[in-house]
Amino acid sequence: MTSRSGTVAEPVEASEPGAHGYRRPLTRADHVAMPNAQVMTYRQALNDTLRQEMIRDDKVFLIGEEIGVFEGSYKITAGLLAEFGPERVRDTPIAEEGFTGAAIGAAMLGYRPVVEIMTINFTLKAIDQIVNHAAKIHSMFGGQSSVPLVLRTPGGGGQQLAATHSQNLEVWYAHIPGLKVVAPSSPADAKALLLAAIRDNDPVIFLENLALYNTKGPVPDGDEAAEIGRAAVVRAGTDVTIVSYSRGVLTALEVAERFEAEGVSIEVVDLRSLRPLDRRSICASVMRTGRAVVFEDDWLTYGIGAELSATIAEGAFDYLDAPVRRVAAAEVPLPYAKPLELAAMPDADDLARAVRELLQDTRFRK
């Protein structure tokens, strides 16, 4: 068995379970100069951006369970009911299929609903509406209608929520033509990608992560949207590429820091968009470094990392000095007990070990 590094708790909101936060390594925001930026949490960036877009466009409205009176399970919508009223911050019964479908219908009539589903685990209840309806309507009806809808939902384990409440099922959505799937890793991207998602005319799955809500970083003023479909090199390096997304990027950056001390230069690619997938940026990085590790919280087989590994092996074949390494979760329903949860979930130590083995396998010399 591997030993696990202890995690340092950050203060968590009362509405969040457990006390197992993550150490916040440097984020993208720390690496990129941002004029007119304020430092804030990922949660705050989401909240501000929702507010900003609701002010800008009165067709934008929020819909979901407990987003109004309760202010959201994870308090992302705090204060918005008071500001915009119950019609634009619409609390729903527990009926994910019904209200997600209703958001689709409203979108077909020109509204721009932002749906919150409490966690990605519950999106399964609405998946027929998401995949067989939202994703199909534009194309199947010959372009006569579109579904400008954003579905915000957090994924991720590590909070001792056990098997049914700790999944990372984004690969399912990332697989579906007609959907777009984005997964910001920093507060700045949370804002920029949410702006892009709300303004896009297609259904966008906006993946959040329980462990990111309290992370902090600078967020620029203004309203510059990100470009959906583009990855970002969030840390430049020359020796190894780590590709990840969402929470995984923080772990990747942490590991990159560790190796810097040893003189190993790691480049970190943040996917940001899972669909479309920016194969070009991923492969370009690996062409520079010749070594690749892909990192995700999800189960290994048929996960996001499978596509990444395949993409790299196919697109940068001649540049690879050794096979791509995948670091992902153990393939079991995530147990409740902390020692088992820690053993099952990939962490910085696991990632560092894989990087180290890859360096050895390729006889890396400074």
Added chain:
Amino acid sequence: MTSRSGTVAEPVEASEPGAHGYRRPLTRADHVAMPNAQVMTYRQALNDTLRQEMIRDDKVFLIGEEIGVFEGSYKITAGLLAEFGPERVRDTPIAEEGFTGAAIGAAMLGYRPVVEIMTINFTLKAIDQIVNHAAKIHSMFGGQSSVPLVLRTPGGGGQQLAATHSQNLEVWYAHIPGLKVVAPSSPADAKALLLAAIRDNDPVIFLENLALYNTKGPVPDGDEAAEIGRAAVVRAGTDVTIVSYSRGVLTALEVAERFEAEGVSIEVVDLRSLRPLDRRSICASVMRTGRAVVFEDDWLTYGIGAELSATIAEGAFDYLDAPVRRVAAAEVPLPYAKPLELAAMPDADDLARAVRELLQDTRFRK
């Protein structure tokens, strides 16, 4: 644009849509000697096996929409209501979540339900029960209960059923720990894997394919179950490995025949089990041939082929002469119109072209 080969229609059952069958190339059954085997359709093999298992074990029962009086949308359960009565061949209301969940509960009490969901597209309605319940119950409750359930469902496009009725979503299930997923490509495997699935104590997704039901092959007598988790080399070859499953295997075998005439020897690996995935057999084949093409009906990005390509690149890195080639469907909701459907779905010509390019890239010489 690529040109598409015409397809030759086989007689289809009255309950099947369209007249667009597939040419039946040689199947595994034609290549393996089978004593005491009768030639029959894939449909008949399923029907016989269900009957056989219901006779053997009175805990086995069938449940699903229109499986009794209507004899099944695709007539897989024909005659069974008359033979076993409405309790063991249970017609249900249109309520996939309800009756799949009910099958789970019955399985927890010791029954062995075989659920039919008309097509994989409708499994989305039941997916919370499948993924958050059937797949979790054994592990999450500490092994105190198990869910010996088989969920039979056909996938696949090519019948002009349009975007919501033509999907291949098996990769979703193949991704989930706690589930087993099998996908027979021949009548013999349909029997052997169904026997295995029914006798297994875990939930097994049993993937059928609309285009396979009328295909024929020898099916051995007796009741030898297959081993879940093992792939099979269904055609031996030395120059290229094609990895596929379900209907794709037939296309792979057809292409292999084509190339044989040119003196290129193609090995075909039939996954049979998508979860667990038999990485060893896949990589062993590629280590022999040095060239790999993966073929599937599903969309390319994050499909089954992504995992296969990654697996090969990671497991047979030093044996590959060129990157793995993936042949899969164009990433659009499948259109109704035949020319568009043909353009979107991968066929033998597409596969042959990829094989030919791979041979060229690797300067293949006889």
Added chain:
Amino acid sequence: MPSSAPVTSAEVNQVAGHRHEESAETLIGFYREMALIRAFELRASEMYARARIGGYCHLNLGEEATVVGLMDALQPSDYLFTTYRDHGYALARGMEPGKVMAELFGKTTGVSRGRGGSMHMFDAERRMLGGYGIVGGQIPPAVGAALAISMDGPAGAETEAVMCLMGDGTTNIGSFHESLNLAGVWNLPIVFVIINNRLGMGTPVEAASAEPELYKRGSAYRIPGVRVDGNDVIEVRDAALAALEQARIERRPALIEAMSYRLRGHSVVDPARYRSVDDTAEAKAQDPVPAFRERLIEAGHLDAQAATAIDQEVDLVVDDAVKFAEDSPDPSPDELFDNAYATDVANAPRSLPGERLVVS
């Protein structure tokens, strides 16, 4: 108590006061529409047998009176959501028969540009927001359209409403429940219509629904329900008018169950062997199209010759539709990625099967 006492159609009509004498012209117009649907569906069946149409193909044969009655009650500004059994609704909502047939043929001139086929007719202009192939799939979006209307502005006799159609078998799926509850709790202008043709594929209503009097199912959401004779175009129309009025003015949802009879199999390829001779005979005996023709002749609105002239006229319309569809171009494979997305984005996949992954 709104949830317990079943409301009869007579009551609804009285309340709303819609029962009035129809002019001969109106009635003849209804007959023409019913006859057109009948002719169109028979031709569709034939075209399927001749492999001009593929996939699944579900017909409205036997449901013509319901189709025409419902569509007549709608205002042009109302929104319609329906099922895969949608040809008749497309026609009665005013879509050109040629374009409907072209959709069945998978042609670029089809109402959904050949992308949707039989199950997926759509016409943004006529506010027919789709036939849907997933059982119950149309209901939540229909509720959402009603939600949009309710957000657009206050109630009133001139405001828009939504009509959402479904089969009897569909009342047993979860989305039915979630949707009716949402419509009830949010007070939305929507009329749910159950076309009870007594079967969901081969399953009788009694085997599928623990409460087989389906109009009563609204009681779980305080939505009043009414059962009407689906073979009576006027009764259907009046019930729909009353329900739509309630939806517009009171912003309260309503539920209508139209009792109907499927003349043939579930789809064109279903020989319906599971149906008894008696049952098939009864369906035929209740066939609304000849019955309405008879009724108009008896009432003196039409003579046999005029009726036959209509039958011939709609046959010609269908001939033209077939010709239009046949002459229309097939979509070109080059168009495969058209409308893949409504907003273009970077790196959207556009590879054809087997194409080399281009990344550099």
Added chain:
Amino acid sequence: MPSSAPVTSAEVNQVAGHRHEESAETLIGFYREMALIRAFELRASEMYARARIGGYCHLNLGEEATVVGLMDALQPSDYLFTTYRDHGYALARGMEPGKVMAELFGKTTGVSRGRGGSMHMFDAERRMLGGYGIVGGQIPPAVGAALAISMDGPAGAETEAVMCLMGDGTTNIGSFHESLNLAGVWNLPIVFVIINNRLGMGTPVEAASAEPELYKRGSAYRIPGVRVDGNDVIEVRDAALAALEQARIERRPALIEAMSYRLRGHSVVDPARYRSVDDTAEAKAQDPVPAFRERLIEAGHLDAQAATAIDQEVDLVVDDAVKFAEDSPDPSPDELFDNAYATDVANAPRSLPGERLVVS
């Protein structure tokens, strides 16, 4: 008509004839159980604050009378399916407090071996077939258990039945509808119980359910419904007995709505700021545990001293439970793949994060 007339609890009890005087011993036993749940939940809350318990943790505080009444009505051979709010049910169904606490602590001695945690208590022997965390997720499997019973053999007073619990908010999700319909159409021996604590997280019943009198929702499936005072342990127990009897003997499902009041937030970390001072005060005023204590003292079944003795006794039980949980071993990471599957198969994945893919 079974679907329209609401049945009162009094009627049910009369019909089934269960209302009889309870012995002092029985009543005191009920109090002890209620007091135990109360003490256990308060300690669980404390242990959560001290980070001994993680994840989500939902308490039965305020629902003790309902919990005890329902569990008393069950035979040992009956099956129970419940929600994530399951500690009290686990205790009242006879699971050892130490093992329940150990589950909360994530220990190997927990009732689900530490795999499930607060939301997922399970005891095969006691036929408690699980707490379930997905809203409505337990309902279809519960119906399936009843289906299994119905396939096992004919009805009868001695046969098994299923009890399926859910919250008020849960009645709005699709699986509720599908499941009740299946139970109705298949005549299954199951009793559905809605614990109406007036809130689903922060949402009041009236904002979530178009028919807020939830016992009436059975009418859409011809399932008779009854509303009982969830603070009255005897009334709850009697309604459950009557419903179970009907399920056993007639193989007909039943629906009970127990009116209750959640004393605290939705889960231990919810400060419930959305609740008014009045509402919280009322919940407290209706608190069933002190009320029942009072009642027993007034009736002369207990004196204050004896009551206090019980309170102290259950506190000791909980002390022991905590000690047992604390002393129990943590699961070892080596056990991660235990029970990954019930039947071993070739190539089942057993890699730890970051391990090299071994294939040759």
